[in-house]
Amino acid sequence: MRALVVGGGIGGPVLAMALRRSGIDVTVLERSAFHARDGGSWFTVTPNGLSALAAVDALDPVRTLGSSTTGNLVLGATGRRLGVIGLGAPLPDGTPALSFRRPDLAAALLDLARDRGVQVVEGARVTSASSGPDDASVTLDDATTLSADVVIGADGIHSVVRRAIDPTAPTGRYLGLVNFGGITTGHAQHGLAPGVWTFVFGRRAFFGALPLPDGRVVWFANEPRPAVSADERAATTPDEWRAHLVDLAAADVGPFADLIAAGRLDLAADNTHDLPSVPRWHRARLGLIGDAIHAPSPSSGQGASMALEDAVVMGALLGRHADDPAAAFSAFDAARRRRVEKIVAMGARSSSAKTPGSVQRVISEAIMRLVFRYVVTDRAQEWITAYRADLDTATAGS
Numbered sequence: 001m002r003a004l005v006v007g008g009g010i011g012g013p014v015l016a017m018a019l020r021r022s023g024i025d026v027t028v029l030e031r032s033a034f035h036a037r038d039g040g041s042w043f044t045v046t047p048n049g050l051s052a053l054a055a056v057d058a059l060d061p062v063r064t065l066g067s068s069t070t071g072n073l074v075l076g077a078t079g080r081r082l083g084v085i086g087l088g089a090p091l092p093d094g095t096p097a098l099s100f101r102r103p104d105l106a107a108a109l110l111d112l113a114r115d116r117g118v119q120v121v122e123g124a125r126v127t128s129a130s131s132g133p134d135d136a137s138v139t140l141d142d143a144t145t146l147s148a149d150v151v152i153g154a155d156g157i158h159s160v161v162r163r164a165i166d167p168t169a170p171t172g173r174y175l176g177l178v179n180f181g182g183i184t185t186g187h188a189q190h191g192l193a194p195g196v197w198t199f200v201f202g203r204r205a206f207f208g209a210l211p212l213p214d215g216r217v218v219w220f221a222n223e224p225r226p227a228v229s230a231d232e233r234a235a236t237t238p239d240e241w242r243a244h245l246v247d248l249a250a251a252d253v254g255p256f257a258d259l260i261a262a263g264r265l266d267l268a269a270d271n272t273h274d275l276p277s278v279p280r281w282h283r284a285r286l287g288l289i290g291d292a293i294h295a296p297s298p299s300s301g302q303g304a305s306m307a308l309e310d311a312v313v314m315g316a317l318l319g320r321h322a323d324d325p326a327a328a329f330s331a332f333d334a335a336r337r338r339r340v341e342k343i344v345a346m347g348a349r350s351s352s353a354k355t356p357g358s359v360q361r362v363i364s365e366a367i368m369r370l371v372f373r374y375v376v377t378d379r380a381q382e383w384i385t386a387y388r389a390d391l392d393t394a395t396a397g398s
């Protein structure tokens with residue numbers, strides 16, 4: 001069997017490695033050059049995502065890129081502690097959740113896939129995909145056409161393959177938050193707990209920071225506001241965005257105004273979208289994984305982990321049903337849909353807690369403390385982080 005994977009982000013390279021283990025001949029088509037490794041946001045992969053990496057023997061090669069992260073400490077605007085959110089029980093070897101710089105992880109996974117016999121084509125932008133009864137194909141922006149037995153879109157929230165499967169498929173929904181991220185080097189860590197994300201429900205924005213073992217501090221800010229337009233983006237420099245963020249943080253207790261003032265902005269004004277439910281995940285020889293079918297709000301902290309789980313499950317099912325891709329795609333939908341749609345819905349609720357005017361913003365910090373104590377507990381999150389996608393049990397835990 002030959003497979004074309006569109007997208008060499010987080011899920012694509014892991015799917016390619018899973019397919020190679022079943023002897024499938026795989027090419028990954030990635031529009032950008034990942035070796036331009038500047039900038040980019042950080043994210044945390046929880047044990048469910050890490051175990052998916054381990055299922056294709058990809059965890060050990062990338063673990064040193066990640067920073068151990070044991071939980072999220074949540075504070076109010078005055079610095080009052082509202083609660084702690086766990087990130088799941090560590091793996092049996094003791095590995096806790098790991099926070100990665102997204103482009104570093106993506107580039108390392110792509111290199112690993114290449115080492116394992118996957119053909120990786122960078123700078124290959126797919127503009128359309130189609131499927132006949134016997135094969136599937138994609139067209140690139142230079143008009144090249146490539147064919148294989150299956151095409152799987154791991155091409156993110158604005159997926160071209162999703163549109164080829166169903167031209168009426170939903171597109172991303174704006175969540176009312178604009179995301180900024182950056183890093184501060186050579187500056188005080190302000191007593192931030194090591195290996196813990198500190199989150200602050202500030203008066204004008206939501207902030208997060210993670211001190212790294214080398215002394216740097218990674219931070220982000222979510223500003224509730226209408227989406228940033230292309231014109232506003234073009235007219236605003238990184239320094240102007242940073243000054244704006246310092247101003248947003250100035251009203252709150254905590255280190256954010258200082259950290260942002262001394263730091264570098266790596267992710268500027270990213271409008272936050274999610275994709276709650278995509279009715280058709282496959283058609284004939286075209287399938288999808290990851291954000292292309294279930295992008296959660298970044299507030300869920302699960303998008304990358306779910307893409308990794310998908311990759312392992314899809315790889316196992318295509319290996320098992322190599323002569324009948326439609327059967328593999330149907331089994332994938334049955335195994336995955338309930339779980340991922342529930343996580344996306346949960347992420348949308350967390351996002352709305354960060355926007356003013358919502359119920360969560362007007363309830364007192366005392367009530368939020370009760371929510372963190374009794375509702376958002378480790379036990380209540382266990383169904384997310386204790387899930388294990390496994391090559392041999394592709395439907396496990398669904």
Ligand SMILES: Cc1cc2nc3c(=O)[nH]c(=O)nc-3n(C[C@H](O)[C@H](O)[C@H](O)COP(=O)(O)OP(=O)(O)OC[C@H]3O[C@@H](n4cnc5c(N)ncnc54)[C@H](O)[C@@H]3O)c2cc1C
Pocket residue numbers: 006007008009010011012029030031032041042043044045046102124125126127154155156157158159160179181267270289290291292295296298300301302303304305306307
């Ligand atoms: C600010 C921010 C914070 C986040 N924090 C977290 C977190 O803490 N934890 C977590 O688990 N998730 C987090 N996420 C979500 C996570 O980044 C995504 O869910 C995850 O990357 C999805 O993986 P994917 O492989 O499906 O898609 P992507 O990683 O988006 O990869 C898609 C790839 O396809 C390529 N591509 C797109 N179109 C084409 C085309 N036409 N032709 C060829 N290539 C194409 C893109 O260049 C890209 O490399 C966060 C996201 C953001 C934006």
